[in-house]
Structures are given as C-alpha cells and as structure tokens.
Amino acid sequence: MGLPSPLPDALVEVIAQRFRVLSEPTRIRLLDALRGGPLTVAELQVEAGASQQNVSKHLAMLLDAGMVSRARDGNRARYSIADDSLFDLCEQVCGGLRRHLAEIDALLQMEGQPTR
Amino acid sequence: MGLPSPLPDALVEVIAQRFRVLSEPTRIRLLDALRGGPLTVAELQVEAGASQQNVSKHLAMLLDAGMVSRARDGNRARYSIADDSLFDLCEQVCGGLRRHLAEIDALLQMEGQPTR
DNA sequence: AACTTCTACAACTGAACAGTTGTGGAGTTG
DNA sequence: CAACTCCACAACTGTTCAGTTGTAGAAGTT
Secondary structure, rough: OOOOOOOOOOHHHHHHHHHHHOOOHHHHHHHHHHHHOOOOOOHHHHHHEEEEEEEEHHHHHHHOOEEEEEEEOOOEEEEEEEOHHHHHHHHHHHHHHHHHHHHHHHHHHHOOOOOO | OOOOOOHHHHHHHHHHHHHOOOOOOHHHHHHHHHHHHOHHHHHHHHHHHOHHHHHHHHHHHHOOOOEEEEEEEEEEEEEEOOOOOHHHHHHHHHHHHHHHHHHHHHHHHOOOOOOO
C-alpha cells in the first residue's frame, strides 16, 4: 500500500513531527525502558538517568504523540508502550545504519581513491 | 532479530540522530521528490519549494546520513535515493498515525467521559 | 578569456526546544 | 488535619538548527 505522490503538505508536516518525537536520546531511552513493561515516573527517572521534571516533560510529549499511554495507580502514574510497532521502526532504522556502515566500510576498502 | 536491552548509550544517540535527519519537512519533501528517480539540485529546489542554498544544505545532511547519493553530471549534481527502505519507514510511521487517529476517534465517540 | 549557469561553503538571525528551578496539586499515611 | 510522596505545570536559560544573504568554485558556452 503505497503513499500518495507527491505527499500532501499536511502529511509531510505530520510525518516530520512524528520523527521529531523520536529524535531525542532521552525519549528513546524511555521507550526502551518501557519494553520490559509498564513503569512509574520514578522508575523511568532511574532508567533514563534524567530529572523527574525532565522525564515528566518527555513523557507528556510521547503521550501527546500517542506512543505511550498513562494509567493512574493510586498515588502514581504508570506509563506503558501504546504501540508496539515502534520497535519495528527502530529495528528498521538500525538496519539502515548497518547498510550505511557497510557502505562506508566498502569505501574505505578501496583506499586512496578520492570521492570527488 | 531483536535489539539488545537496554540499548547501549552510543546506539541510542545514533538512532536519535537518524530520526532527527527525518524530522524536517523540507528533507521529507526532498526524499519524496526523489521517489520518481534522480534529480538535480535545481529540480529539487522547485519540488521542495526552498532556496537553492537551503536545498543544498539539506541534501548535504541527507548525504552525510547515507540516505541519498550524489553523482556529478557535467555541470550539475544529480541526487538519488541511496536506501529504498526509507519509504518502508515512512509507511510504518503513517501506519502508526492511523492507529493514533483511530484511538482519538474512539475517545471522541464516547463523548462526555472526561479522560482524567 | 570572458561570461553564464549550477552547486557548495560560511556567517548571521530568529525560532524551537532540552534541561533546570520552583511550585502546585493529587493521593497516601500517621 | 498535618506531613510526606509522587507527578505535572510554568518560567527561565543556553544550545541547536532552519532559513537567508553573500560569495566562491567548478563546468559549460560563446
């Protein structure tokens, strides 16, 4: 199922925004930590190595993007992954990285040949 | 093939950086325009609706990330997609968007029930 | 060689955002 | 109720980066 071409402006903006949410190391770490199951803010604070306020802010952003969901548990808030397909995304990115690194390797193999 | 858990710090940074490259509307438009085949900077300038210098800068970023490749063609530079899997990525993002929007729709259906 | 076209580099400016500090509000416990 | 814990909101600060302006270099044309 392909996407329309050219992509409508509004869709371009939304796609970019979506990628932007994932473009922050702290948010990646938070999502990674949630792979093991739901966690509270205090627990995530430890996993991500960031301040409580900072973690809370990033979680709000992830929540707004619909990537995590929040559930009140008495005194605390328990966050969990809302969309497991996120990890397929990350794995694909890693796949792209492997290809990229392989290309660089290949270029380094034929040493002495200037690119330009 | 799963990723290690927790993700090593260096990998987290690289993943975030990768997403960051895709978090800009102009760069999305450039990649989208290249779906139809290689284009010159001048052609991309028209497609993306940005200045030549701006396009050139974004292309340099995409090139550095290994997402496009450059070939000199006489006087001009012809850019093309280096990794077709990029579009699978975008489609997955759009899939996530559909799910997200469906959830919001569902929430709006049961109107009057405050979220908190 | 002089001129034009095409692309890339560098410096500047404004906007967006990550992280901190401070604080308020909701829930629990004694 | 009082004290404490947990989480989120708001204002501030520094950094990062998108876009512009200006210019330099490389290739083609006359």
